[in-house]
Amino acid sequence: MLQINKLNAQVEDKQILHDLSLNIKAGEVHAIMGPNGSGKSTLGNVLTGRDGYDVLSGDITFNGKNLLEMGIEERAREGMFLAFQYPVEIPGVSNMEFLKAAVDARRKHQGLEELSSFDFMKLARDTSKQVSLDPSFLKRGVNEGFSGGEKKRNEIMQMMLLEPSLCILDETDSGLDIDALQVVASGVNAMRSSDRSFIVVTHYQRLLDFIVPDYVHVLAGGKIVKSGDKELAKELEAKGYGWLESEVA
Amino acid sequence: MSTSVTPAAEFHQHALALAAAQSAALAQQDNSPAWMTTLREQGAADFARTAWPGRKTEQWKYTSLQAFQDFVAADWGAAPEVGSEVVTDAPSGADTDTDAVGNTVLSLDATRLVFVDGVLDMLASDALPAGVTLFSQADADADKIIADHLGKIAGGVDASRRNLFAMLNNAWTCDGLLLHVPRGVTLERPLYIAHVSSAGAGQPAALATVANHRVLIVMEEGSGAQVIEHFVGSGAGQPAFVNALTEIQLGNNAQLHHTRLNMEDEALSHVGAVHLNLHRDSRFHGFTIAEGSRLKRIDYQMNHCGRGADLKLDGVYLARHRQLVDYHTTIEHRVPHCTSQEVFRGIIGDRAKAVFNGRIHIHKDAQKTLAELNNRNLLTSNAAEVDTKPELEIYADDVRCAHGATISQLDETALYYLQSRGISPSQARVMLSFGFINELLQGLPHEAIRTALGTHLAALFAADRALVSDVGYSDQQAIDSESV
Numbered sequence: 001m002l003q004i005n006k007l008n009a010q011v012e013d014k015q016i017l018h019d020l021s022l023n024i025k026a027g028e029v030h031a032i033m034g035p036n037g038s039g040k041s042t043l044g045n046v047l048t049g050r051d052g053y054d055v056l057s058g059d060i061t062f063n064g065k066n067l068l069e070m071g072i073e074e075r076a077r078e079g080m081f082l083a084f085q086y087p088v089e090i091p092g093v094s095n096m097e098f099l100k101a102a103v104d105a106r107r108k109h110q111g112l113e114e115l116s117s118f119d120f121m122k123l124a125r126d127t128s129k130q131v132s133l134d135p136s137f138l139k140r141g142v143n144e145g146f147s148g149g150e151k152k153r154n155e156i157m158q159m160m161l162l163e164p165s166l167c168i169l170d171e172t173d174s175g176l177d178i179d180a181l182q183v184v185a186s187g188v189n190a191m192r193s194s195d196r197s198f199i200v201v202t203h204y205q206r207l208l209d210f211i212v213p214d215y216v217h218v219l220a221g222g223k224i225v226k227s228g229d230k231e232l233a234k235e236l237e238a239k240g241y242g243w244l245e246s247e248v249a
Numbered sequence: 250m251s252t253s254v255t256p257a258a259e260f261h262q263h264a265l266a267l268a269a270a271q272s273a274a275l276a277q278q279d280n281s282p283a284w285m286t287t288l289r290e291q292g293a294a295d296f297a298r299t300a301w302p303g304r305k306t307e308q309w310k311y312t313s314l315q316a317f318q319d320f321v322a323a324d325w326g327a328a329p330e331v332g333s334e335v336v337t338d339a340p341s342g343a344d345t346d347t348d349a350v351g352n353t354v355l356s357l358d359a360t361r362l363v364f365v366d367g368v369l370d371m372l373a374s375d376a377l378p379a380g381v382t383l384f385s386q387a388d389a390d391a392d393k394i395i396a397d398h399l400g401k402i403a404g405g406v407d408a409s410r411r412n413l414f415a416m417l418n419n420a421w422t423c424d425g426l427l428l429h430v431p432r433g434v435t436l437e438r439p440l441y442i443a444h445v446s447s448a449g450a451g452q453p454a455a456l457a458t459v460a461n462h463r464v465l466i467v468m469e470e471g472s473g474a475q476v477i478e479h480f481v482g483s484g485a486g487q488p489a490f491v492n493a494l495t496e497i498q499l500g501n502n503a504q505l506h507h508t509r510l511n512m513e514d515e516a517l518s519h520v521g522a523v524h525l526n527l528h529r530d531s532r533f534h535g536f537t538i539a540e541g542s543r544l545k546r547i548d549y550q551m552n553h554c555g556r557g558a559d560l561k562l563d564g565v566y567l568a569r570h571r572q573l574v575d576y577h578t579t580i581e582h583r584v585p586h587c588t589s590q591e592v593f594r595g596i597i598g599d600r601a602k603a604v605f606n607g608r609i610h611i612h613k614d615a616q617k618t619l620a621e622l623n624n625r626n627l628l629t630s631n632a633a634e635v636d637t638k639p640e641l642e643i644y645a646d647d648v649r650c651a652h653g654a655t656i657s658q659l660d661e662t663a664l665y666y667l668q669s670r671g672i673s674p675s676q677a678r679v680m681l682s683f684g685f686i687n688e689l690l691q692g693l694p695h696e697a698i699r700t701a702l703g704t705h706l707a708a709l710f711a712a713d714r715a716l717v718s719d720v721g722y723s724d725q726q727a728i729d730s731e732s733v
């Protein structure tokens with residue numbers, strides 16, 4: 001699904017990611033944990049192709065294609081999805097219009113017909129209910145005036161509508177109460193399948209009780225300093241990150 | 250006057266000649282009310298005495314009146330017949346296409362009145378509801394209301410700031426429309442007034458159309474209404490000049506929602522104004538939108554005259570090609586405890602130009618005033634121009650006042666977000682540019698208008714890249730922003 005090989009990347013002339021390698025096979029769930037500022041969001045932004053995040057060296061293959069040659073929207077149409085740590089508010093653009101444009105673009109790329117407005121509205125309403133978001137949120141501006149939890153649920157709704165093959169969740173759990181956390185987790189679990197992979201970025205072991213990962217990686221100082229299975233997350237929870245950082249240094 | 254007569258001087262002469270010809274026609278009918286004679290004579294005298302605005306005239310500093318050349322060589326034709334009704338096959342609502350707000354009268358759930366070149370088109374209009382009357386058909390009561398208010402609201406502006414075209418409107422007033430809402434009454438249906446310019450349709454090309462529109466709205470204590478004024482061009486593409494003046498009196502506790510849509514096509518020149526007096530605890534919610542043309546100059550003069558009054562005005566302007574749009578707004582806070590909130594947004598493309606001047610004047614006694622003014626502009630080409638200027642004069646010390654004007658660009662983060670969902674950069678730019686103004690459209694209470702405007706504008710944005718911003722064209726620049 002995704003092979004990252006010796007990735008070095010910088011933001012505004014400052015190198016953030018160092019020789020990062022990661023191999024994710026179809027159907028796997030990888031958790032990435034690590035202290036603030038370790039480069040977790042940077043990795044997400046590099047993968048989606050955001051301007052200003054420059055790859056210095058290394059390569060990334062996504063579904064057998066060279067990811068670094070694709071534009072932002074091409075990556076999305078190919079099935080990459082990033083649930084933002086801080087979803088963006090776009091007043092004046094309705095959530096429904098936004099979701100329809102996104103789904104149309106993805107379907108067109110897959111050689112499928114666009115859904116009629118009627119069918120799409122029905123689909124969007126059903127999906128919003130699955131993430132416990134009132135359908136009235138579809139009429140509002142994109143994330144406009146949404147609470148933190150509502151924004152995160154809107155991200156999961158987009159993920160469900162777009163049916164991506166690689167889902168990156170960037171601290172989707174932060175700021176959520178336990179009910180909202182369960183909504184998010186059950187949304188993700190419902191989407192787990194043998195041809196879809198997940199990168200779950202989180203600070204807390206808590207989320208991983210609900211979304212059980214196959215692998216856990218620790219990112220510190222822009223490097224993967226340790227990898228393991230779900231037990232590693234528990235160890236981190238108990239000991240913090242300090243012991244790893246000192247181990248590396 | 251020098252021997253080489255300038256276009257301005259020639260327009261001046263034509264304008265006064267037209268006023269004189271109308272006066273002669275009115276005299277023949279010898280039933281015109283006394284107030285009208287006074288208003289016209291005073292208007293003509295004021296206009297004759299006032300110098301044509303030039304580059305040094307503060308209120309016209311950024312707006313050229315070159316467009317008036319269109320009218321000086323033209324034969325203006327005869328004075329319109331007074332009090333007559335026309336029957337036209339010009340735009341009618343029967344086949345309303347919501348896609349073409351620009352040149353189609355809308356079908357709304359509202360009482361509809363259609364004026365063609367200033368004259369009521371009976372066939373295209375509903376019967377006049379209670380409280381609505383033409384000046385020419387006013388009974389004694391209505392006549393008194395007109396005499397009490399017409400020209401007085403617009404005439405209340407400081408002498409140094411009086412508007413030349415308001416004087417001209419007085420001089421040209423042969424008829425007009427009165428809406429009078431009595432004490433405690435709320436109009437059940439919105440009043441939709443379409444001002445159609447035939448723009449010389451069916452006339453020889455040399456004949457320019459000149460139309461004078463006058464509306465007076467008098468709301469008594471505790472009354473409520475919704476009024477929509479829609480200026481429509483015929484699309485004939487011939488020069489026309491429209492001078493439209495609306496005066497509004499809001500009694501204590503009265504509420505008015507007023508929408509003014511200026512969608513006339515490129516060839517038309519429009520000079521218009523809304524003058525408004527707000528009395529104690531009254532509320533005004535205004536919305537205005539203008540697409541550019543040869544010349545579009547719209548003034549809002551709003552006066553807080555009684556405590557506790559509330560004012561909100563949203564505005565949108567869109568200019569492309571070589572169009573011009575100029576909004577000048579003034580709010581006079583004369584009394585304490587009033588609020589005003591103004592939000593204007595514009596998109597300017599190609600070689601077009603926009604002017605926005607927002608003046609807030611807080612008088613010495615206007616303590617506890619809350620005033621906000623925000624103007625944002627999106628420039629979509631290097632040759633596009635905007636002159637924006639908030640103007641604050643504050644003489645009271647216990648007030649809250651915030652104002653800001655910016656030239657913006659599309660939000661890069663929003664653009665990235667849309668693209669990260671598979672939306673192409675070019676579609677994302679259309680969505681964000683339209684969203685920039687759509688945000689204000691969402692405040693319109695009349696859903697049918699919101700839909701009609703939304704559909705029309707979405708199509709316009711999709712069809713003409715001139716209004717779609719490319720990131721990187723303009724620099725984010727705060728021109729002026731402060732809190733007092």
Ligand SMILES: Nc1ncnc2c1ncn2[C@@H]1O[C@H](COP(=O)(O)OP(=O)(O)O)[C@@H](O)[C@H]1O
Binds near residue numbers: 012016039042
């Ligand atoms: N757009 C940016 N401009 C400048 N520095 C950035 C930017 N994005 C991230 N960084 C820097 O990169 C480092 C990693 O940040 P980030 O990837 O957000 O960490 P994490 O998500 O692990 O908390 C930090 O030092 C941060 O300041």
Ligand SMILES: [Mg+2]
Binds near residue numbers: 042171
């Ligand atoms: Mg982060």
